[in-house]
Amino acid sequence: AQSVTQPDIHITVSEGASLELRCNYSYGATPYLFWYVQSPGQGLQLLLKYFSGDTLVQGIKGFEAEFKRSQSSFNLRKPSVHWSDAAEYFCAVVISGGYQKVTFGTGTKLQVIP
Amino acid sequence: GAVVSQHPSRVICKSGTSVKIECRSLDFQATTMFWYRQFPKQSLMLMATSNEGSKATYEQGVEKDKFLINHASLTLSTLTVTSAHPEDSSFYICSARPFGQPEETQYFGPGTRLLVL
Numbered sequence: 001a002q003s004v005t006q007p008d009i010h011i012t013v014s015e016g017a018s019l020e021l022r023c024n025y026s027y028g029a030t031p032y033l034f035w036y037v038q039s040p041g042q043g044l045q046l047l048l049k050y051f052s053g054d055t056l057v058q059g060i061k062g063f064e065a066e067f068k069r070s071q072s073s074f075n076l077r078k079p080s081v082h083w084s085d086a087a088e089y090f091c092a093v094v095i096s097g098g099y100q101k102v103t104f105g106t107g108t109k110l111q112v113i114p
Numbered sequence: 115g116a117v118v119s120q121h122p123s124r125v126i127c128k129s130g131t132s133v134k135i136e137c138r139s140l141d142f143q144a145t146t147m148f149w150y151r152q153f154p155k156q157s158l159m160l161m162a163t164s165n166e167g168s169k170a171t172y173e174q175g176v177e178k179d180k181f182l183i184n185h186a187s188l189t190l191s192t193l194t195v196t197s198a199h200p201e202d203s204s205f206y207i208c209s210a211r212p213f214g215q216p217e218e219t220q221y222f223g224p225g226t227r228l229l230v231l
Contacts, residue, residue, distance in 0.1 A: 036222075041225075041227065042224060042225065043120075043207055043222045043223050043224035043225040044158075044207065044222040045222075046221075046222075051216075090157060090158070101160060101163070102148070102158075102160065102209075102220060103160075104157040104158045104159075105157060106156065106157045107156075107157050
């Protein structure tokens with residue numbers, strides 16, 4: 001069965017420090033990959049997505065993610081975290097081929113300390 | 115563009131009553147809309163997929179008679195939680211796929227927080 005794993009439930013970083021959130025997927029083929037951010041009590045905002053092409057994708061708010069086929073990973077990075085980045089981050093996949101079901105990871109809650 | 119709204123943003127109701135949540139695509143037509151449920155500190159779980167003018171497709175374990183979905187137009191889908199109970203309290207999020215866009219494109223609404231007393 002398809003699955004998305006975010007091994008880190010909770011991460012704390014200092015403001016200004018770099019950030020990397022991990023995401024691994026388990027599928028037979030390369031899926032479409034997404035990262036979403038959810039602020040408390042809010043819906044989801046798309047940060048970035050990967051469909052094909054350049055494996056390093058740039059998103060909004062200074063985030064980027066790199067697709068590594070050999071590792072089945074799509075880790076999210078930011079070189080310098082801001083206090084406003086504190087939120088929950090979800091990795092998600094959609095399998096190509098006519099079915100639009102989005103499978104979400106369990107999320108990583110990011111805390112930013114001064 | 116590509117804005118999805120939900121109404122209400124939060125609702126409190128008594129046990130046994132029914133609650134209707136609306137999901138609207140404001141600036142595009144959506145042939146397909148999705149309903150998700152998110153329990154506290156957990157991920158989103160797909161409940162059902164609704165296509166305009168046809169019956170919704172429910173995920174395994176989701177009671178279709180309890181969670182009624184109507185997708186009567188290309189810009190509106192509704193989720194009705196019938197005879198709500200406290201265990202139905204959750205955060206409900208919809209998403210919409212614009213007509214003519216790739217299958218992987220979805221835009222999410224801001225969510226509706228339901229509390230059943």
